[in-house]
Amino acid sequence: MHSPPHKHGHAPHQHADAPTRHGDAPNHSRSVARHRAAVAALLAPLLTEAGAETLTLRAALGKGLASDIAAPLSLPPFANSQMDGFAINSADLPEGGAELRVVDPVPAGATPAALKRGTAAPIMTGAMIPAGADAVVPVEAAVPDRFPAPGAASTVWLPATVAGTFVRSAGSDIAAGERALASGSFLGPGQLGLLAGLGIGEVTVHRPLKVLLATTGDEVVEPGQPLTAGKIYDANGTLLESAMRQAGLAVVRTAIASDRPEELRALLRRHAGTVDLIVTTGGVSKGAYEVVRQAMEGQSAEFVHVAMQPGGPQGIGTFDGVPFLGFPGNPVSCLVSFEMFLRPVLSELFGAPVARTAIRARLAHGLTSPEHKHQVRRGSFQADGTVRLEGGESSHLMHALAGSNALVQVPAGISALAEGDEVEVWML
């Protein structure tokens, strides 16, 4: 991969935030979709058989299934009652109903004796329908509308019914051999519950990718250290590590790298052999000190400009053969880069995390957007179906981000939207 030329003007009145000498001319930036496809191509080789592991259902929560699973049995395994009532043969109940002799009850979990014609067996929800019975009459439709004491000889009047009523037939949920879950399914409560119901105790899932996360910058110090003039605390490390862990990645953090390229290079080299992916923050634009760009010299990596605001400058390639993504240095740009590029590719390739829900919402205020860029604003989706923008366009606004629950997507080609206009919103 080679870095394409980026030499064109930038109009300051567009308030682009990230450090940039790249303008928004559509011919020189790549689209969000194109960069996402490049990230997918970079990570696709990680989708190997060696990247799968077999886990108990408990350990598999939140992971992506690595193969199809067929149902080893039918659910329900046998016809059973949907109600507490009387198992009967519908042919014994003419129009107008009939009085039937009550026989021994059918408890749940047992194989009942066959039902003799002309009799009614008390049956509990979930219990097996006896041979010879074809329907259940709910106890509240019976006269009397209660079960007789066990052992007491008695009769019950029951109304007419049709065969199959209140019977859950064998295989009505899923038939043996049918595909229960497709490869790539996210394993949440519903999916794991189904597998448990099928008696399956272990599943093969995609192993979590191990990511080296390196934040950079001479001006950045670890929270907890004293803050001298000109310095800021590192928000990116915590922000991205949290987002990555929520997405199921195993994260290796390094100490904050300085702006010396040889130091960053040594740090990356130290970890490259043990991780699946390297993610850096900062140092990817066209300033005088761009440590990540400099550290990646000689590697197969390019530094591109995506037509997106924030998060335009992006690095992509490999470092010593390990997939590498270089996110820009501002916190909001980092999170937007993660949500727009890395997270959706993980969902698509590995089945986990769950893809963000994209919904339509009405803007609570108007907005402007650079026409040739895809703008991503932070917002709060409200119960009334509107979305309120939180903070402005600027990518340093962490407080506004912390008050948001959604990303507002303003595609390229749109320069302004009015209050009430519909936008696509991704729920965080």
Add this chain to the structure above:
Amino acid sequence: MHSPPHKHGHAPHQHADAPTRHGDAPNHSRSVARHRAAVAALLAPLLTEAGAETLTLRAALGKGLASDIAAPLSLPPFANSQMDGFAINSADLPEGGAELRVVDPVPAGATPAALKRGTAAPIMTGAMIPAGADAVVPVEAAVPDRFPAPGAASTVWLPATVAGTFVRSAGSDIAAGERALASGSFLGPGQLGLLAGLGIGEVTVHRPLKVLLATTGDEVVEPGQPLTAGKIYDANGTLLESAMRQAGLAVVRTAIASDRPEELRALLRRHAGTVDLIVTTGGVSKGAYEVVRQAMEGQSAEFVHVAMQPGGPQGIGTFDGVPFLGFPGNPVSCLVSFEMFLRPVLSELFGAPVARTAIRARLAHGLTSPEHKHQVRRGSFQADGTVRLEGGESSHLMHALAGSNALVQVPAGISALAEGDEVEVWML
């Protein structure tokens, strides 16, 4: 608490699913809102100071904040540049621009020397604005549009600008002393990133509630065991444990309890001293063998019918003083009970998990619903803003649940909806 009388008819043609002798007469069932309020009242006493703990940011991911946090410093802590460019005094640039002498660059992380009038200091994004400068001109607006080599004496032509341009002023994100996060905030990546940026290393959060989860039923066997006639595998344990763990609860599982009340009672008693909440499944309706009802005799608990389908029969109270919720026995009823009652109360009281996103969607098909009940259907929310129902009303349909990503809410009072009608959907 005493169990209210429940004696009224049930109309079988309404296809109520859960075992029931309770009808849907509105006077005898409690509403979803009323039962949710009862669950909130049951759990509110757990919101104590002893229930909070102080954790590192890393360990606090996904938890609820137990106190307000004020910003100990402003963000940004100092005025800094939003662009790579030249720090200048706007008074030095008349309309038409001017040629200024270039002085030493301002690196990020340093305290720069004061800017002399008539000069321009190369400045990188995020670097401190020198005293005497009041604006930044982006490098691409300069002539020449690049930084001179360090140390080389040079001049640059810059266009006029106004004070404040491309300057992020101190405190423009958040001012010292301002509330950064409110008590009860969910701590996700954005919130933890803000705290890190503020230099905060530890937070006080709500300790995870410890839940005893006991599934019951003579017909239920553990996945992995042989399945004899009349038996089914336990899906509820895996389903609910997964949902609870996703919601941040610490879950203690018991072996499946039989239908013998004294055995269940002994099992609950063994764990009651070490948990915050007991949740059981099954045995709460009006059948002949209702083990949870029987085990709770003499305890301060009631067995009520909520006007909801599925999930109508519910137990609530205390067992030996420990809060107790008895969910019904069908898997879908269990999950709906958790999502409608326990999960929203946890979000409301403890700030975690994040409340489900409620959105409006158009039905892809018509549906019917028992008029006096709140029906909860499973569905898949589609990219086009419609929701497709998965499976029927029946609460045993695990396969359909596993193919769903949403709960479709059909409030009481509605007996039918048509294709295209709008419904509220909760994203799972």
